[in-house]
Amino acid sequence: MATASSAIEPAAPIQAGPRSFLSRLTEGDEIAHLITLIFAASILLITALLVYRLWIDSAASRHQFGWHFFYTSTWDPVAGDFGALPFIYGTLVTSLLALIIAVPLGLGAAIFLAELAPRRISDSLAFLIDLLAAVPSVIYGLLGIFILVPLMRTVIAPALRSTLGFLPLFQGPSYGVGMLTAGMVLAIMVVPFIISVSREVLLSVPSDQREAALSLGATRWEATWKVVVPFARTGIFGSVFLALARALGETMAVTMVIGNDPRIAASLFAPGYSIAAVIANEFSEATGTLYVNALIELGLVLFLITFILNGMARILIVMTQQKGMSAT
Amino acid sequence: MMKRLALAMLLLSLAAAGAAMADAVLINAAGATFPYPVYSKWFDVYHEKNQAIQINYASVGSGAGIAQLTNGTVDFGASDMPMNDDQINDFKAKRGVSVLHFPTVLGAAVPTYNVPNVGTDVKFTQKAIAGIYLGTITKWNDPEIANANKGTNLPASDIIVVHRSDGSGTTFIWTDFLSKVSPDWKTKVGSKSSVNWPVGLGGKGNEGVAGLVKQTPGAIGYVELIYAIQNHMSYGEVQNADGKFVKADLAGVTAAASGAAKSMPDDFRVSITNAPGSAAYPISSFTWLLIPAKINDATKRDAIKDFLKWMLNDGQNYNEGLSYAKLPKPVIDKELKAISQIQ
Numbered sequence: 001m002a003t004a005s006s007a008i009e010p011a012a013p014i015q016a017g018p019r020s021f022l023s024r025l026t027e028g029d030e031i032a033h034l035i036t037l038i039f040a041a042s043i044l045l046i047t048a049l050l051v052y053r054l055w056i057d058s059a060a061s062r063h064q065f066g067w068h069f070f071y072t073s074t075w076d077p078v079a080g081d082f083g084a085l086p087f088i089y090g091t092l093v094t095s096l097l098a099l100i101i102a103v104p105l106g107l108g109a110a111i112f113l114a115e116l117a118p119r120r121i122s123d124s125l126a127f128l129i130d131l132l133a134a135v136p137s138v139i140y141g142l143l144g145i146f147i148l149v150p151l152m153r154t155v156i157a158p159a160l161r162s163t164l165g166f167l168p169l170f171q172g173p174s175y176g177v178g179m180l181t182a183g184m185v186l187a188i189m190v191v192p193f194i195i196s197v198s199r200e201v202l203l204s205v206p207s208d209q210r211e212a213a214l215s216l217g218a219t220r221w222e223a224t225w226k227v228v229v230p231f232a233r234t235g236i237f238g239s240v241f242l243a244l245a246r247a248l249g250e251t252m253a254v255t256m257v258i259g260n261d262p263r264i265a266a267s268l269f270a271p272g273y274s275i276a277a278v279i280a281n282e283f284s285e286a287t288g289t290l291y292v293n294a295l296i297e298l299g300l301v302l303f304l305i306t307f308i309l310n311g312m313a314r315i316l317i318v319m320t321q322q323k324g325m326s327a328t
Numbered sequence: 329m330m331k332r333l334a335l336a337m338l339l340l341s342l343a344a345a346g347a348a349m350a351d352a353v354l355i356n357a358a359g360a361t362f363p364y365p366v367y368s369k370w371f372d373v374y375h376e377k378n379q380a381i382q383i384n385y386a387s388v389g390s391g392a393g394i395a396q397l398t399n400g401t402v403d404f405g406a407s408d409m410p411m412n413d414d415q416i417n418d419f420k421a422k423r424g425v426s427v428l429h430f431p432t433v434l435g436a437a438v439p440t441y442n443v444p445n446v447g448t449d450v451k452f453t454q455k456a457i458a459g460i461y462l463g464t465i466t467k468w469n470d471p472e473i474a475n476a477n478k479g480t481n482l483p484a485s486d487i488i489v490v491h492r493s494d495g496s497g498t499t500f501i502w503t504d505f506l507s508k509v510s511p512d513w514k515t516k517v518g519s520k521s522s523v524n525w526p527v528g529l530g531g532k533g534n535e536g537v538a539g540l541v542k543q544t545p546g547a548i549g550y551v552e553l554i555y556a557i558q559n560h561m562s563y564g565e566v567q568n569a570d571g572k573f574v575k576a577d578l579a580g581v582t583a584a585a586s587g588a589a590k591s592m593p594d595d596f597r598v599s600i601t602n603a604p605g606s607a608a609y610p611i612s613s614f615t616w617l618l619i620p621a622k623i624n625d626a627t628k629r630d631a632i633k634d635f636l637k638w639m640l641n642d643g644q645n646y647n648e649g650l651s652y653a654k655l656p657k658p659v660i661d662k663e664l665k666a667i668s669q670i671q
């Protein structure tokens with residue numbers, strides 16, 4: 001101990017005492033600190049400005065409808081009567097459908113690529129998946145219109161009706177466009193996010209973990225499913241919520257295949273409408289303060305939904321982490 | 329000596345540039361997307377003839393055009409539907425002057441449908457279109473459709489209604505027509521660029537509606553006449569106010585405007601859907617330029633007035649090449665007189 005400290009001692013006088021502000025400034029520390037602080041603060045500032053603007057510009061609608069806005073379902077620009085429920089419903093249901101389809105698919109693919117596939121195949125496939133994540137959403141919309149919509153009407157919907165038709169979810173006519181089609185297009189869009197992020201997270205699990213499990217006699221799959229995946233759990237959740245955020249806000253691809261009808265129907269085959277889609281569709285031609293304000297309030301509602309879901313995600317992550325801690 | 333000469337030349341050229349800058353008039357306009365192709369053609373040709381005048385047009389949509397005009401961010405606006413009294417009062421309150429409407433070209437909406445094994449000339453009575461869009465007529469062989477189409481074997485299949493999901497002037501024309509021919513529609517739905525549709529699927533844009541109709545057997549939708557012409561789509565005939573079935577074309581649309589010209593109000597805020605005249609196509613409409621009645625900048629005022637004169641005379645010749653219907657002569661004459669109201 002003593003020898004170690006004496007070895008360091010000679011260098012100390014140079015660093016002695018806190019450096020003057022000027023020297024810190026000239027050496028760049030203060031400037032870097034300040035600049036990065038401004039950058040970090042700008043994120044907060046932009047968010048605050050966004051909420052402020054949405055809040056101010058939706059004043060007429062908020063005063064007129066109050067809480068009714070959240071649970072009434074009329075959307076009548078002629079009479080000036082606006083309720084957001086069908087849009088909230090459509091946004092949540094399509095995003096949920098997307099996750100139900102995309103999470104098992106994405107997680108399975110990520111496990112294969114990270115744990116089971118040869119590294120060369122894994123790397124080249126990962127490159128393709130990153131490319132998929134960068135495809136503009138209108139392209140997925142076109143894919144939906146030309147492939148998924150006819151397929152839904154002629155194959156998927158009849159098959160679901162004949163097998164699961166006893167559920168109200170899969171009853172009634174299918175026009176090709178509708179909630180289920182929108183959910184499927186969204187699933188295709190978000191899968192690359194889940195695969196890409198989950199694969200990276202799984203690859204970053206220390207190999208000691210795998211080796212320890214294998215040395216205790218676990219099979220390869222047991223090591224993967226019971227050790228590696230739980231270890232990477234937080235990151236995997238992160239990828240799912242990234243996917244959810246994209247699904248909630250997706251506009252173009254959804255409006256192309258959802259049917260754009262603000263009604264709440266039990267069947268998933270029925271057309272619906274999402275918040276982002278109605279704003280994009282109606283904003284440019286909207287006239288009159290109340291109408292424009294109602295559309296802006298929808299934007300506020302979407303912000304709120306994203307905020308709440310992200311908050312829940314945080315809590316979920318913290319809870320599972322604590323559970324993980326107490327188990328070990 | 330050389331230096332002094334160079335300096336003089338430099339000063340001279342600077343002065344010339346300054347003069348050119350002072351002469352150039354930059355006019356900003358914004359509004360309707362439907363007439364954008366013909367407007368941009370007009371502004372281009374007009375700029376070639378009058379190098380000093382440059383008109384920039386942003387096709388942001390009628391609603392946004394009216395909002396920008398009211399807030400004073402553009403010199404004039406453009407809209408597929410006339411401003412209503414509330415909007416005009418709002419404009420007066422903010423700008424202190426009135427606003428004038430000038431019809432520029434004509435548009436129309438046509439019914440397109442997809443019924444397997446049925447030809448391209450299905451005739452729609454006014455009651456049939458209203459009933460279909462209200463959801464009271466649900467089968468293709470409904471007597472209201474079948475009786476007008478004797479000899480066509482219409483199936484007993486469901487009608488799937490398709491409408492525009494985005495706010496649009498086409499929807500305004502369509503719903504304005506329905507409001508005129510159906511009291512039920514007028515009280516239950518009304519007319520606007522977006523409405524609370526009783527039934528149906530929404531497609532984004534003309535291409536969205538056309539695509540949905542094409543893909544869905546039993547579907548009916550409506551698209552802009554120009555879109556139908558340019559894409560060689562087939563569409564049905566519609567019964568007009570005189571009881572005649574008319575297949576929309578540019579002449580039929582101009583005929584509708586002629587029919588309405590006799591009763592044209594002085595402010596040009598008029599709907600010409602269901603206009604009288606045996607050749608008139610009933611689902612037609614003007615689209616308008618919205619110009620403040622008082623423009624303080626004299627050069628801008630003169631430029632705008634000169635452009636309007638040119639647009640009503642030479643400009644109209646560019647319409648049909650771009651599939652827009654021409655204004656009829658009586659409307660042009662009336663507008664030329666109205667230009668003097670801009671002060």
